[in-house]
Amino acid sequence: MTQLTIAMGKGRTADRAMKLFEQVGIRFSDYHDKSRKLVIYDDDNKVKLIFVKAVDVPTYVENGAADIGIVGKDTIMEDPVDVYELMDLGIGKCIVAVAGFPEKEFTNGAPLTVASKYPTIAKDYFNGQGIRVETIKLNGSIELAPLIGLADVIVDIVETGTTLKENGLVVLEKIADVSARVIVNKASYATKTSQIQQFIGDLKAALE
Known part of the structure; x- marks a missing residue:
């Protein structure tokens, strides 16, 4: 199974997202708020997480450098890109x-x-x-x-x-x-449909 690449910015939203990931069984043991690593992998090596400036997340996703992005709705509104917006995480309201x-x-x-x-x-x-x-x-x-x-x-x-x-x-x-939204690269959604749907479904279940 190929890896999913997720892009997001560091900060409070990332900290909250990490807690959500843990709830659905995706753990990043290497993650801590003092780390300067820009790329980390989950403990099962199924998810690659890349840290970028929040304003750049949609660009990484639109261009396929990341399959999934977690970014504020304000960023999406300010600089619209050609991606799917699939979920409102309800964090960073x-x-x-x-x-x-x-x-x-x-x-x-x-x-x-x-x-x-x-x-x-x-x-x-x-x-x-x-x-x-x-x-x-x-x-x-x-x-x-x-x-x-x-x-x-x-x-x-x-x-x-x-x-x-x-x-x-x-x-x-x-x-x-x-609030923070989950956006997805359109090509990735076509080629990694089951993985992305599973990821979205798990997050929704965790939030319910």
Whole structure:
């Protein structure tokens, strides 16, 4: 039987995914959060796990470097790729939201300036509302943008809302619910159908 290759980023989502893997009998004895290994194998040598930047997971899966990927829905929305999205793992739950000062209102007048590491999601959302936007791509400290006048609002991941609150910002509109999803390479699904279906079925059973 050929190996399944799974791609995912390190961090809390990976830690939770590892616990799920253990529940379905897939154990990675070499895994620990301090390890710098980029490739590890399960104890039965049936699954190869590769660690990549979370934003790159869909690219690895689409191009066949991995059969399966575990990645946040926000990443899939921001940079859509040609893969199957087969399962919501329900881990890493948060929302993608528009945030800003409490009194901020959206109008169809002057373009809205939006700071975000998700410019595609931001544009798609506001275009759907009929609101013109100019986006500024930022990769960190997004909450700073409205505070210094760089942007009118931000589009970002919100989990607890603590950082927003501490900076005088609030969620103005929710765009989407986000959690970790299982994506699959289309060619792999055709050639490793039974293995992938078994893997998905085991995960679903573990979550029930």
